[in-house]
Amino acid sequence: MxxxxxxxxxxxxxxxxxxxxxxxxxxxxxxxxxxxxxxxxxxxxxxxxxxxxxxxxxxxxxxxxxxxxxxxxxxxxxxxxxxxIETIQQTVGLCDNLSVARNYYLGREPVKRLLGIIPVLDFAQMRAASNKVVHNFGLRDSVNVDDETALLSGGEAQSFKIGRAVDFRNxxxxxxxxxxxxxxxxxxxxxxxxxxxxxxxxxxxxxxxxxxxxxxxxxxxxxxxxxxxxxxxxxxxxxxxxxxxxxxxxxxxxxxx
Ligand SMILES: Nc1ncnc2c1ncn2[C@@H]1O[C@H](COP(=O)(O)OP(=O)(O)OP(=O)(O)O)[C@@H](O)[C@H]1O
Ligand SMILES: [Mg+2]
The missing domain is CATH 3.40.50.300 (P-loop containing nucleotide triphosphate hydrolases)
Known part of the structure; x- marks a missing residue:
């Protein structure tokens, strides 16, 4: 290099x-x-x-x-x-009781406005973005982004955290x-x-x-x-x-x- x-x-x-x-x-x-x-x-x-x-x-x-x-x-x-700057640690970084899609944004949730006024979480965007990471970072095809992250293996959880970090343009x-x-x-x-x-x-x-x-x-x-x-x-x-x-x-x- x-x-x-x-x-x-x-x-x-x-x-x-x-x-x-x-x-x-x-x-x-x-x-x-x-x-x-x-x-x-x-x-x-x-x-x-x-x-x-x-x-x-x-x-x-x-x-x-x-x-x-x-x-x-x-x-x-x-x-x-x-x-x-994103730090990936072994034991923290995901809320196991939340879905893969929710974990993707964790604290940075995208919001859309119903009727142009009422703010609601944009689940479609959460699913789309997290699905992309699931597919690009080698998680099992059977992983559903609506499942809790508790169902991921240790390696999958790490790959997901890394994929998420990259997507946020760190x-x-x-x-x-x-x-x-x-x-x-x-x-x-x-x-x-x-x-x-x-x-x-x-x-x-x-x-x-x-x-x-x-x-x-x-x-x-x-x-x-x-x-x-x-x-x-x-x-x-x-x-x-x-x-x-x-x-x-x-x-x-x-x-x-
Ligand atoms: N929040 C804290 N309060 C008081 N002392 C701390 C704190 N965090 C770390 N230390 C002390 O600072 C020193 C460096 O700790 P640090 O966790 O950075 O080491 P490390 O190289 O990451 O070790 P390990 O390989 O065990 O993770 C140690 O003496 C540790 O006890
Ligand atoms: Mg240490």
Whole structure:
């Protein structure tokens, strides 16, 4: 991949404290459109905290974040929608007691006006849009968009969430442990979709504990350890075994790049 010149996301000297816990210490990292970045590190390394800053859930204690060259000064939950950043998590993101069609819009429901005045939910549009994702993202043909999402398999739910994210014209897809508890086939499917999104020019940030899995997918690997960035390297420059050793050994102070 030839690296585009301007970073889509620039994070500079980010510190984030939760009380006395230093979750992130002086992390500087850039992310570019059209790349798949593997964000790895042990439990508690700060991976989820870092990406939650990008979705507006947490404000850094200090440091700067730029999106498309614009400094972000206010961190709030709507930030992600405003910027076009979607985070896919394993366990949240769908309301299982609602239909697939309702889940598609969740909080952004399309409304039409009866007799030109009375606002009502536009179910036809919900069904049409969600049906498209069901068909394009490899869910079973038998999935009915009027069924509750509780009936989807883990992989189907992930594929649906990703499809939905893409349809809303997001520029950044963050996946936080997206294949935990999935079958081998489901995992491969979700990973294929991640690669397709990258190929379509989106920025994909892929968080996982499985360095071998992400090494196959990623263009670049960023390792966090105890809230610090200890490595940021094109994946071609280091085999997965060496990266695993770095994570396993711990105790790193260096920050490359
Ligand atoms: N809301 C919070 N309040 C207090 N401490 C927190 C909070 N969220 C995270 N932390 C702490 O910040 C540090 C980083 O946590 P984080 O969840 O970002 O790690 P992670 O790399 O995503 O780990 P895992 O691989 O287990 O998901 C940990 O020490 C964690 O206990
Ligand atoms: Mg996490």
């Amino acid at each position: 030839s690296e585009p010149q301007k970073a889509l996301i620039e994070m500079k000297n980010i510190n984030l404290n939760f009380g006395t816990v230093k979750a992130l210490s002086d992390v500087s990292v850039n992310f570019y459109e059209g790349e798949l970045v593997g964000l790895v590190g042990d439990n508690g390394a700060g991976k989820t905290t870092l990406i939650r800053i990008l979705s507006g859930m947490y404000a850094p204690t200090s440091g700067e974040v730029y999106f498309d060259g614009q400094r972000i000064t206010r961190f709030h939950p709507k930030l992600a929608i405003d910027l076009g 520029r950044v897809i963050i996946m936080d442990e997206p294949t935990n508890h999935l079958s081998v086939r489901e995992r491969a499917h979700v990973n294929d979709i991640a690669l397709q999104l990258r190929d379509q020019g989106l920025l994909v940030i892929y968080i996982t504990h499985d360095i071998f899995q992400v090494h196959r997918l990623a263009d670049r690997i960023v390792i966090l350890e105890n809230g610090r960035k200890v490595l940021d390297i094109p994946k071609a420059e280091m085999p997965a075994e060496e990266l695993e050793q770095i994570i396993r050994d711990g105790g790193h102070e260096i920050s490359k790049r």
